[in-house]
Amino acid sequence: GAGVSQSPSNKVTEKGKDVELRCDPISGHTALYWYRQSLGQGLEFLIYFQGNSAPDKSGLPSDRFSAERTGGSVSTLTIQRTQQEDSAVYLCASSLEVGGQYFGPGTRLTVT
Amino acid sequence: GENVEQHPSTLSVQEGDSAVIKCTYSDSASNYFPWYKQELGKRPQLIIDIRSNVGEKKDQRIAVTLNKTAKHFSLHITETQPEDSAVYFCAASIQGGKLIFGQGTELSVKP
Numbered sequence: 001g002a003g004v005s006q007s008p009s010n011k012v013t014e015k016g017k018d019v020e021l022r023c024d025p026i027s028g029h030t031a032l033y034w035y036r037q038s039l040g041q042g043l044e045f046l047i048y049f050q051g052n053s054a055p056d057k058s059g060l061p062s063d064r065f066s067a068e069r070t071g072g073s074v075s076t077l078t079i080q081r082t083q084q085e086d087s088a089v090y091l092c093a094s095s096l097e098v099g100g101q102y103f104g105p106g107t108r109l110t111v112t
Numbered sequence: 113g114e115n116v117e118q119h120p121s122t123l124s125v126q127e128g129d130s131a132v133i134k135c136t137y138s139d140s141a142s143n144y145f146p147w148y149k150q151e152l153g154k155r156p157q158l159i160i161d162i163r164s165n166v167g168e169k170k171d172q173r174i175a176v177t178l179n180k181t182a183k184h185f186s187l188h189i190t191e192t193q194p195e196d197s198a199v200y201f202c203a204a205s206i207q208g209g210k211l212i213f214g215q216g217t218e219l220s221v222k223p
Contacts, residue, residue, distance in 0.1 A: 056209070095208070101211060104155060
């Protein structure tokens with residue numbers, strides 16, 4: 001079946017602009033996660049959604065970052081007033097309630 | 113806070129040799145430990161995982177061991193091949209929750 005998909009694959013934006021990144025999880029997966037990977041670095045947790053529970057936002061680096069998940073499926077990560085330090089690959093993953101997390105291809109964000 | 117330490121940061125082996133990567137976690141409530149392989153420019157791929165009720169799990173040339181008392185877990189790759197070259201990440205979580213990742217190990221398998 002289809003894996004996790006993300007769009008856009010690449011995004012270049014000017015400092016101060018807002019961006020929206022989209023994630024389509026694997027059909028039937030109840031959990032959706034956002035992570036960030038800076039160049040040559042590890043993976044940093046941002047936020048996750050599990051079914052109808054309140055999302056765990058403990059990894060969001062500032063109040064410029066927010067995410068929503070509509071209808072228990074597609075998720076959008078929004079970064080307002082982007083800064084150069086926001087440049088990274090943003091990875092989405094999904095999983096069943098109990099099971100491994102499967103990653104999408106990521107969105108490479110470059111803030112100029 | 114939650115933390116996962118991973119060693120070594122780089123590992124170079126000859127084709128056919130074994131490779132071992134070690135991780136230590138801080139949160140004793142962690143009960144799920146996956147390993148990911150990430151090739152350059154690609155997404156992380158789940159290669160094996162282990163739950164806290166099991167001490168060892170094997171899948172062909174890959175095995176993972178878990179010592180809950182010491183809060184250590186390790187990845188073992190036997191008979192390494194050039195295509196095993198990649199960055200490997202360990203992670204820990206409370207099942208169904210966020211993954212806390214190690215810093216990654218760049219494995220190079222020389223033909």
